[in-house]
Amino acid sequence: MKKPAIDYTRILNAVTYACDLGIIQLSDESESFDGRVLRVQDKELIHFANCSYLGLDTAEELKRGGIDALIRFGSSFASSRQGIGLGLNEELEALLDQITGYHTLVTQTTTLGSLSAIPVIVSSNDLIVLDHQVHASVQNAVKIAQTQGTQVSMIRHNNMSALEDVIQKQQNKYDKIWYMADGLYSMLGDGCPIEGMHELMDRYSNFHCFVDDAHGMSWIGKHGKGYTLDRRPLHPQMVLVMSMNKAFGVCGGVLVFPTAEARQLVKCLGSSLIYSGPIPTAVLGSCVASAKLHLTDEIIVRQNVLYALIKFFREKVYAYGLPLVNHGFSPIFYFGAGSDHNSYHIVKKMLDSGFFVNICNYPLVPKKNAGVRMSVTVHNTFDDIENALSTMSALINELEDEGKFDRETIYKNFRALEVV
Structure with a gap:
């Protein structure tokens, strides 16, 4: 479509x-x-x-965390994380690993997370299938993958029948078929059909999913692990991106990978992680404080x-x-x-x-x-x-x-x- x-x-x-x-x-x-x-x-x-x-x-713990980081490390750590970054990054990711149960990588924003991950994890001989209502930040990242030769198509919102039809017809033409969707859609507030997506990933070994669960993080699930992970564990053929700028209460993006190897690949090759500045120091301190709060009652x-x-x-x-x-x-x-x-x-x-x-x-x-x-x-x-x-x-x-x-x-x- x-x-x-x-x-x-x-x-x-x-x-x-x-x-x-x-x-x-x-x-x-x-x-x-x-x-x-x-x-x-x-x-x-x-x-x-x-x-x-x-x-x-407006939580006091997050305010104090930001102030403490600002006092200790200054207003900015002006270096790409590819070279060197504050240890607060690793502290935050270790806490996020506990929250999600998987391998996490923080980015400056959710949008930059998608821009870093999608062109790296998707190859020129893959097919991307976009949900008609997937967030614009994912669609923009897909445009970069297109310039690398990746083919892109679109299906109607949450239509698993149409998705499987695409998989069956195209699975022998491409190395991987990626379905890209939101976990919780930001406009209508409806969720992705995660059960159906898992069934398709179990059935087709070259079918993968990239899910933007920006609006699902924190408000639901154990330790606030989010809408998607609350319903099913992270599939080995799935990558998530979540937002700390919604219910998490701060700013920044969180990529969630099923393996340490996939995380390291994006950390090494993701464009915004190489060329862009890091999360601001005070924000990073507030992120750590929020992550610690997520691990409490x-x-x-x-x-x-x-x-x-x-x-x-x-x-x-x-x-x-x-x-x-x-x-x-x-x-x-x-x-x-x-x-x-x-x-x-x-x-x-x-x-x-x-x-x-x-x-x-x-x-x-x-x-x-x-x-x-x-x-x-x-x-x-x-x-x-x-x-x-x-x-x-x-x-x-x-x-x-x-x-x-x-x-x-x-x-x-x-x-x-x-x-x-």
Whole structure:
């Protein structure tokens, strides 16, 4: 399935319109940030677009870890890690090995992790099969692999039948076939079909998976090992990339390999690990502090608080009959809007009512799938959730009364059924 060309003119017009409407590219004017309340143009907004699901971004342990590293090692260790790096890198990776149970390699960002790993682990005689909704950072890294001769195709979202069809038809033409997907998808909050992926890897020896589990890390699994590893162990034919910039509470990427040899290969040849600067010193100190916290019962306490908030959010969504298009259990909620105009209207009115939420239009989502994205963190309260969802319900009811909102069409476009 060939991906259509990006309509940059439409994107620019949409972004410009949203900027003029005052719903994107805003600045928090607060003198300090508590994770819950933003201040925009002297107005307080409850933050429902925060991806620090466990609230570790404001944890005292992480702040102290960053300050300590800054004092001891300075603001920057200005050398490529390929030559020499701070010992904090190895300390962090040893802790991440304990968290995941496998061989880890830290990178400056998740995006740079994919850019380092994919062109190295994929050869010119491999085929990459992209999930239609895999994150843009993976797709960008794949473009580099393409310049090396790797062939690329695409299938519809989470379609294991179509994937196996590709494997059966192409397995004798290529050394390896790679399926690249998200563990937990950042827009809709749905997960990859990990069971089906494992079955295919067990059945076909040259089938491999590269999974971006950026939004799955920390908030779920023992020691916060993440959405994908919580469901199945790391397959010998799988590589993961995760993000410390979401629920982990800091910045940076984490590559997870099934063997020490695969890790060393990317460490030696990965472009951003050779040519780019390291993780900033203070950030690295906070990363170590977060990893240590993950290995204590504190992570369980925070996970349980988040689970209760997610459960309450879901209950209220169904009570209000809101157009949720995915019903998996995660801190990410996506509501279909039916049109770009509706999504602009809802986001603007939510902001006017004191709630900051994300607008999701093309190219973040397919052209027919405009909507509103909300995320829940432990910074939020039950009252925040009740007030935000009751406000959204009233806005959608108004659009419905005006004949501008058609639930049946929305669910059809998302291939989802309304929950009764």
